[in-house]
Amino acid sequence: MIKNDLLIELGFEEIPSSYLKPGIEMWLYSLTKLLKNNDIRYEKTDYYFTPRRYTLYTKGLEEDTEAKTVEITGPPVSIAKTNQGWTKAAAGFAKSQGKSPDDIYFVKKGKNEVCALKIEKREKGIEDIVRDNLVKTVESIRFPKMMIWESSKFKFARPIRWLLAVKDSSVIEGIGFAGIKSSNFTFGNRAYGNKKITVKSTDDYFNVMEENHIVIDQNRRKNIILDKMKNIEEKNGIIIQKDNDLLDEVNGMIEYPVVLLGQFHNQYTELPERVVTTAMKQHQRYFSTANRENKIAPFFIFLANTDQNGTEIINNNEKVLKSRLEDAYFYYDEDLKIPIEKRIEIQKDILWHHDLGTVYEKALRVSDIAGYLMEILNIKFDKQRLKDIALHLKIDLSTNMIKDGKEFTKLEGYIGSIYAKKLGVDEEIADIIMEHNLPRFAKDKLPATDKGAIFALADRYDTITGFISKYGIPKGSRDPLGIRRVANAIIEITANRGWHYDFMAVISKSADKLGGNYNSDKIYDFSIDRIINYVQNENIRYDIINAIAALKLTDIYDIILRSRILHRYRESSENEFNSLVTGQKRVANILKNIELSNNVNPALFREGQEKTLYNDCLKLHEIIESLLSKRDYTGILNEYFKIRPSIDKFFDDVLVMDKNREIKGNRLALMKFLRNLFLKVADFSQIVIEGEK
Amino acid sequence: MYFQDLIFDLEKYWTEKGCVLSQPYQSEVGAGTFNPATFLYALSRKNWNTCYVETCKRPKDGRYAENPNRMQQFTQYQVILKPAPSDVQDLYLHSLESAGIEIEKHDIRFVEDDWESPTLGASGLGWEVWLDGMEISQFTYFQQLGGIELNIIPVELTYGLERIATFLQGIDSIFDLQIQKGIKWGDLYKESEYEMCVFNFDESNTKMLFEQFENYTKEALRLTEKGLVFPAYDYVIKCSHTFNLLDARGAISPKERGNTILHIRNLSKEVAKLYLEKQVTND
Numbered sequence: 006m007i008k009n010d011l012l013i014e015l016g017f018e019e020i021p022s023s024y025l026k027p028g029i030e031m032w033l034y035s036l037t038k039l040l041k042n043n044d045i046r047y048e049k050t051d052y053y054f055t056p057r058r059y060t061l062y063t064k065g066l067e068e069d070t071e072a073k074t075v076e077i078t079g080p081p082v083s084i085a086k087t088n089q090g091w092t093k094a095a096a097g098f099a100k101s102q103g104k105s106p107d108d109i110y111f112v113k114k115g116k117n118e119v120c121a122l123k124i125e126k127r128e129k130g131i132e133d134i135v136r137d138n139l140v141k142t143v144e145s146i147r148f149p150k151m152m153i154w155e156s157s158k159f160k161f162a163r164p165i166r167w168l169l170a171v172k173d174s175s176v177i178e179g180i181g182f183a184g185i186k187s188s189n190f191t192f193g194n195r196a197y198g199n200k201k202i203t204v205k206s207t208d209d210y211f212n213v214m215e216e217n218h219i220v221i222d223q224n225r226r227k228n229i230i231l232d233k234m235k236n237i238e239e240k241n242g243i244i245i246q247k248d249n250d251l252l253d254e255v256n257g258m259i260e261y262p263v264v265l266l267g268q269f270h271n272q273y274t275e276l277p278e279r280v281v282t283t284a285m286k287q288h289q290r291y292f293s294t295a296n297r298e299n300k301i302a303p304f305f306i307f308l309a310n311t312d313q314n315g316t317e318i319i320n321n322n323e324k325v326l327k328s329r330l331e332d333a334y335f336y337y338d339e340d341l342k343i344p345i346e347k348r349i350e351i352q353k354d355i356l357w358h359h360d361l362g363t364v365y366e367k368a369l370r371v372s373d374i375a376g377y378l379m380e381i382l383n384i385k386f387d388k389q390r391l392k393d394i395a396l397h398l399k400i401d402l403s404t405n406m407i408k409d410g411k412e413f414t415k416l417e418g419y420i421g422s423i424y425a426k427k428l429g430v431d432e433e434i435a436d437i438i439m440e441h442n443l444p445r446f447a448k449d450k451l452p453a454t455d456k457g458a459i460f461a462l463a464d465r466y467d468t469i470t471g472f473i474s475k476y477g478i479p480k481g482s483r484d485p486l487g488i489r490r491v492a493n494a495i496i497e498i499t500a501n502r503g504w505h506y507d508f509m510a511v512i513s514k515s516a517d518k519l520g521g522n523y524n525s526d527k528i529y530d531f532s533i534d535r536i537i538n539y540v541q542n543e544n545i546r547y548d549i550i551n552a553i554a555a556l557k558l559t560d561i562y563d564i565i566l567r568s569r570i571l572h573r574y575r576e577s578s579e580n581e582f583n584s585l586v587t588g589q590k591r592v593a594n595i596l597k598n599i600e601l602s603n604n605v606n607p608a609l610f611r612e613g614q615e616k617t618l619y620n621d622c623l624k625l626h627e628i629i630e631s632l633l634s635k636r637d638y639t640g641i642l643n644e645y646f647k648i649r650p651s652i653d654k655f656f657d658d659v660l661v662m663d664k665n666r667e668i669k670g671n672r673l674a675l676m677k678f679l680r681n682l683f684l685k686v687a688d689f690s691q692i693v694i695e696g697e698k
Numbered sequence: 699m700y701f702q703d704l705i706f707d708l709e710k711y712w713t714e715k716g717c718v719l720s721q722p723y724q725s726e727v728g729a730g731t732f733n734p735a736t737f738l739y740a741l742s743r744k745n746w747n748t749c750y751v752e753t754c755k756r757p758k759d760g761r762y763a764e765n766p767n768r769m770q771q772f773t774q775y776q777v778i779l780k781p782a783p784s785d786v787q788d789l790y791l792h793s794l795e796s797a798g799i800e801i802e803k804h805d806i807r808f809v810e811d812d813w814e815s816p817t818l819g820a821s822g823l824g825w826e827v828w829l830d831g832m833e834i835s836q837f838t839y840f841q842q843l844g845g846i847e848l849n850i851i852p853v854e855l856t857y858g859l860e861r862i863a864t865f866l867q868g869i870d871s872i873f874d875l876q877i878q879k880g881i882k883w884g885d886l887y888k889e890s891e892y893e894m895c896v897f898n899f900d901e902s903n904t905k906m907l908f909e910q911f912e913n914y915t916k917e918a919l920r921l922t923e924k925g926l927v928f929p930a931y932d933y934v935i936k937c938s939h940t941f942n943l944l945d946a947r948g949a950i951s952p953k954e955r956g957n958t959i960l961h962i963r964n965l966s967k968e969v970a971k972l973y974l975e976k977q978v979t980n981d
Contacts, residue, residue: 018787018808019807019808019809019810019825021810022810056808150812150823152822152823152839152841152851153841153851154782154839154851155781155782155784155851156781156850162823163823163824164782164784164839166784184784195791195806196802196805196806197802198802199788258807258809259807289831307831309805310805310807311802311804311805313802313803314803314804317803317804317830318804318805318830318831321804321829321830321831321832321865322830322831322832324832324870325830325831325832326831328765328766328767328768331765331766331767332761332765332768335761335764335765351948354904354948354949355948355949355950355951356949356950356951356954357951357953357954358951358953358954358957359954359957359958364951402951403948408948409758485956486953
């Protein structure tokens with residue numbers, strides 16, 4: 006047995022850093038699957054990546070290329086041979102193996118006797134398998150965005166330019182796709198001449214790469230970067246903000262790790278801190294630094310792909326950052342020249358949305374909605390103060406920093422808040438400006454104060470009502486206005502605050518202010534869909550919320566609470582819970598399409614179980630309202646569990662559809678009484694029992 | 699190396715590679731991509747190689763001539779190669795060398811940038827090219843133009859000429875760029891830069907611009923319906939610039955921006971569709 010190494014390097018034009026690792030993991034999976042499917046044993050496959058190459062290095066492949074004799078079995082003798090000789094089945098079997106029927110002999114297989122043939126089989130070599138299948142493994146790599154660049158329309162993240170395929174010291178030739186052919190060539194680091202390099206054998210590869218200024222191993226690159234950063238920190242008395250995502254990103258942008266330190270003028274540290282760090286990180290991918298007091302320091306760290314000419318590269322990078330900070334400074338300076346009163350006035354000239362008026366008009370609506378929310382939540386407020394706050398919420402929309410539409414735009418809210426403080430607005434308003442903008446993205450922070458949350462909600466109720474009344478509910482995956490995100494935020498904030506209120510009433514109030522119309526059923530279904538999405542993150546199944554939504558409840562947090570409790574019961578005592586559900590399904594079925602006007606009349610009871618169930622229902626009836634008003638759903642579920650045996654027994658002993666119309670009517674009324682008691686919490690009949698249709 | 703020498707060098711390099719020397723467009727454009735030599739000819743089903751200078755206007759980028767590196771008007775060098783040659787990255791790097799950049803002495807990188815021109819419905823994948831951290835070019839394999847998926851993939855190379863020239867002259871401010879012996883960029887453009895900023899940010903007539911935008915939109919549509927590709931496209935360009943002016947005035951909120959852009963994109967799509975239809979008929 007010989008052991009071999011297999012080296013495959015796919016060369017391409019620079020692929021986005023974030024694509025690299027997921028992509029090569031897919032390739033690794035496909036290649037190892039290919040080896041396994043062909044029964045090739047090997048020790049391990051390592052993967053390496055840089056922006057310009059993917060390398061899969063498989064060690065210790067066991068290759069067995071000797072020809073072997075194997076026995077292949079075919080159809081049973083009973084259908085293979087008759088008195089007339091070989092049948093079609095036998096002839097077909099022989100032909101499929103390139104033999105004649107006369108070569109067939111019989112063997113026992115289990116209980117049957119079957120046809121068999123001896124075949125000389127030469128296993129395909131590793132080269133053949135790789136040659137025949139490599140393209141398929143490359144095709145299995147998927148990227149978030151893919152492109153075409155040549156006439157065969159092969160799809161990849163960026164154009165593929167070479168394929169190196171070497172087994173030990175021989176090249177695997179004959180693999181061709183996307184305008185390239187396999188060879189034993191690769192290319193060196195661009196910064197050192199992009200030399201064409203021959204890789205004579207797999208053993209040579211790592212040395213050849215290092216000689217050509219390529220550290221192929223991403224983990225080694227990262228460690229080198231971290232070591233060098235540590236040196237810089239010690240030497241300069243600074244702390245580098247080693248943002249791990251940024252570190253991985255820049256590590257995927259170089260082949261040869263050189264870490265450099267640049268400086269900028271102290272005056273820029275007066276800018277809002279996040280403006281400075283955004284200017285560095287967002288576009289330039291620089292690491293910011295702090296001094297020992299944890300204040301931003303006038304240094305930055307960056308990576309280069311070459312160690313030639315360090316000083317000039319640093320100078321040039323400093324110029325670039327200076328120009329960006331200068332720009333931020335210009336914005337900052339210009340922005341603060343405008344007094345807050347004018348900022349508020351300007352909002353009258355800025356369209357919020359062409360169908361939904363100006364930013365100023367929106368602010369007035371938001372103020373009213375905030376007031377309404379506080380009223381129904383019993384929070385004290387002053388109307389004039391609310392208006393004052395609302396008019397400040399979007400003051401940063403007209404600032405240079407935000408309207409630029411580039412890196413600083415995502416600082417919306419933060420900028421408004423900082424400027425407000427600088428321009429003498431009181432602390433509470435400044436904080437609400439920041440808070441009302443939260444959450445900005447999935448899993449972001451939520452407003453930390455009641456007022457922040459009120460305005461975050463009011464702003465979003467106005468937005469969502471406006472959009473839906475003009476453009477309807479988002480359909481399918483298309484949601485260009487981000488309506489779903491707005492709805493998610495409303496739910497998150499409401500649940501986080503634990504606020505109970507009627508969301509449909511807030512929407513109706515918002516629509517009044519807008520003078521818009523909306524389809525209340527559609528908005529309700531859409532909202533429930535979003536709540537389902539919210540509780541699914543707590544692993545609660547959709548059917549539980551559907552059962553609750555069937556009651557047309559309009560209190561978001563109440564729906565969530567009920568869902569959690571029903572879910573908990575199902576998890577902790579599934580059998581009992583399911584039998585409650587089954588009972589309610591029967592009740593609902595019996596009552597289907599039946600109009601009832603009569604009440605239960607105890608005098609018409611004929612069976613003991615009728616009376617027992619009725620008495621249980623009466624008891625529950627007496628206490629259920631007070632439990633409901635306390636939202637004590639655990640208490641109510643406990644009561645349901647208590648009467649469960651009498652429900653089950655009722656169905657065992659009593660036939661509802663009695664021949665006597667009066668008795669039947671009375672029993673139906675009892676069913677309705679029971680059902681109504683359960684409908685106080687949810688329509689249990691809508692809950693799905695696993696394994697049922 | 700004077701600013702105009704940089705243009706000569708690139709012109710010489712690319713025309714020797716077989717590019718047709720096109721001319722800057724006579725309408726206000728935000729990028730060389732708007733020139734019909736790119737937007738329409740790159741869309742056609744024929745091979746096409748061209749290079750040209752384009753004066754670009756981006757009203758919002760002005761800084762009243764106070765920032766040494768940002769202005770509302772700058773110069774691009776635009777190259778279109780269709781189909782994209784397989785050694786296009788090398789061709790590009792050699793073009794930098796031909797202009798005097800010693801590429802082995804610098805940190806040159808191809809940094810992910812999925813380019814998109816929302817108003818043109820154009821998008822592609824590629825990079826911005828960094829020279830020691832400074833973005834000097836945009837390098838894009840077009841995938842879509844006017845919302846139409848392309849069959850033959852063109853590559854677009856866009857050089858930021860002022861940036862490259864300041865780098866070559868070793869100066870910090872574009873205003874100090876030597877255009878020709880004894881003539882600086884600032885001598886020629888500082889005044890106009892300042893005045894244009896006053897116009898863009900403070901003095902443009904918002905009401906008039908909104909009306910113009912309306913009219914240009916209608917005209918583009920009307921001309922498309924008449925089957926007149928090039929005139930219709932001229933009005934799309936006008937729409938786009940008018941929108942940029944309104945945007946610089948802060949007359950359009952972020953939410954509304956998206957809508958207006960969508961509106962212009964739809965016009966671009968109509969023009970692109972019409973152009974291709976007529977190509978087929980003419981073939």
